[in-house]
Amino acid sequence: MANEIAERFFPEVLGQDNAVQTLTAALTAGRAPHAYLFTGPAGVGKKTTARAWAKALLCVSPTSVGIPCAACSACKKVNAHSHPDLLWVDFEFQAALLKEPLDKQKSLKIATVREMERLLRLKPLEGRVKVAVLTPADLVGDDASHALLKILEEPPPGTHIVLISDEAGALLATIRSRCQRVRFRPLALEVVSDIVAREHGNRPAAEVDRAARAADGSVERARALLEENTVLAFDWATCPLSELLTWCEGFQNPRVGRTGAERFLEALLAQFQLDVRAGDRSADDLDRALLALTRIRQNANVGLTLQHLLLHIRRNARKHGG
Ligand SMILES: [Zn+2]
Numbered sequence: 571m572a573n574e575i576a577e578r579f580f581p582e583v584l585g586q587d588n589a590v591q592t593l594t595a596a597l598t599a600g601r602a603p604h605a606y607l608f609t610g611p612a613g614v615g616k617k618t619t620a621r622a623w624a625k626a627l628l629c630v631s632p633t634s635v636g637i638p639c640a641a642c643s644a645c646k647k648v649n650a651h652s653h654p655d656l657l658w659v660d661f662e663f664q665a666a667l668l669k670e671p672l673d674k675q676k677s678l679k680i681a682t683v684r685e686m687e688r689l690l691r692l693k694p695l696e697g698r699v700k701v702a703v704l705t706p707a708d709l710v711g712d713d714a715s716h717a718l719l720k721i722l723e724e725p726p727p728g729t730h731i732v733l734i735s736d737e738a739g740a741l742l743a744t745i746r747s748r749c750q751r752v753r754f755r756p757l758a759l760e761v762v763s764d765i766v767a768r769e770h771g772n773r774p775a776a777e778v779d780r781a782a783r784a785a786d787g788s789v790e791r792a793r794a795l796l797e798e799n800t801v802l803a804f805d806w807a808t809c810p811l812s813e814l815l816t817w818c819e820g821f822q823n824p825r826v827g828r829t830g831a832e833r834f835l836e837a838l839l840a841q842f843q844l845d846v847r848a849g850d851r852s853a854d855d856l857d858r859a860l861l862a863l864t865r866i867r868q869n870a871n872v873g874l875t876l877q878h879l880l881l882h883i884r885r886n887a888r889k890h891g892g
Pocket of ligand 1: 628629630632638639640641642643644645646666
C-alpha cells in the first residue's frame with residue numbers, strides 16, 4: 571500500500587523505493603521540510619526526484635491526499651523546466667548569471683548563492699511556495715558555503731530547498747546537519763536497462779545491455795557509454811565534410827563534451843600508433859593527434875581543435891594516398 575501511494579506521488583522515479591517513501595511520508599503528513607539533502611552516486615535519479623518533489627509542492631490541483639495531478643499548468647511548467655517558482659541553481663544558472671561560458675564553471679560561487687537567496691525572498695508568482703534545487707552541492711565554494719549555511723539557518727518563509735550531491739562528504743558538516751538527508755542507491759541492472767533501452771530504441775539490444783551492465787547502477791554512465799560507442803564508431807576519415815564539421819561541433823555539448831573528445835583521441839592515438847608501426851601513416855599524424863589531446867586537456871576549444879586535427883589528417887591522407 572505504502573508503495574502504491576509512493577508510486578502515485580513519484581511515478582517518474584524508478585528503483586528508489588526508500589527515497590520516494592521518505593518523501594511521500596513527509597507530504598502525506600503535511601510536513602515537507604525546508605531543506606533536503608539528496609545524496610548518492612551520479613545518474614541514479616536524484617534530479618528526477620527533485621523535480622517530482624517540486625511538482626508535489628507546486629501542483630495547483632492535487633488529489634485530496636496531495637498527489638500531484640501531472641496535468642495542471644504548474645505540473646506542466648515544472649516538467650518543461652519553466653515554472654517561475656522553481657529555481658534550478660546549477661552551472662547553467664551560474665553561467666547565465668555571470669555571463670560566462672558554461673564549460674568554465676567549476677564551482678558554485680557566492681554570487682550564485684546570493685542570487686538564489688534574493689529570488690527565494692520574492693513572493694511566489696504562481697504557487698504557494700518557492701522551491702530551489704541546488705546542484706552539485708559538493709561543488710559549492712568556501713565563501714558560498716557560508717552564505718548557503720546562513721540561508722539554511724534562516725530559510726525565507728514558504729521556501730523549500732533541495733541540495734543534490736554525489737559526494738556528501740565534501741559538504742560542511744553544518745550544512746549537512748541543517749538538511750534532512752535522503753539517500754539514493756545505485757539502480758538495479760533491470761532499471762538501468764529499461765531506461766536506456768527506452769531512450770535508445772534504435773540501438774541493438776546487445777549494445778544497450780552491455781552499456782547497462784558496465785554502468786554500475788548509473789543511468790548517466792550507461793548513456794555516456796552508449797554515446798562513447800557512437801563517437802568511436804563514427805567514420806570521420808571518409809564521411810562528407812559537412813558531416814565531419816557537425817560531428818566536431820557536437821562536442822561543444824556539455825554531455826558529450828571534453829570527456830567524449832578525450833576518449834575519442836585516446837582511441838585515435840592507439841590506432842595511429844599501430845598504423846605508424848605498420849608503415850601506413852606518417853608520424854606527423856601521430857604528433858598532431860597527441861598535441862590536440864594535450865590542448866583539449868588544457869581547456870582549448872574542443873570542437874575547433876578536433877576540426878583542425880581531422881581536416882589536416884584527411885588532407886594528408888589525400889596527398890599521400892593519391
Ligand atoms: Zn498539477
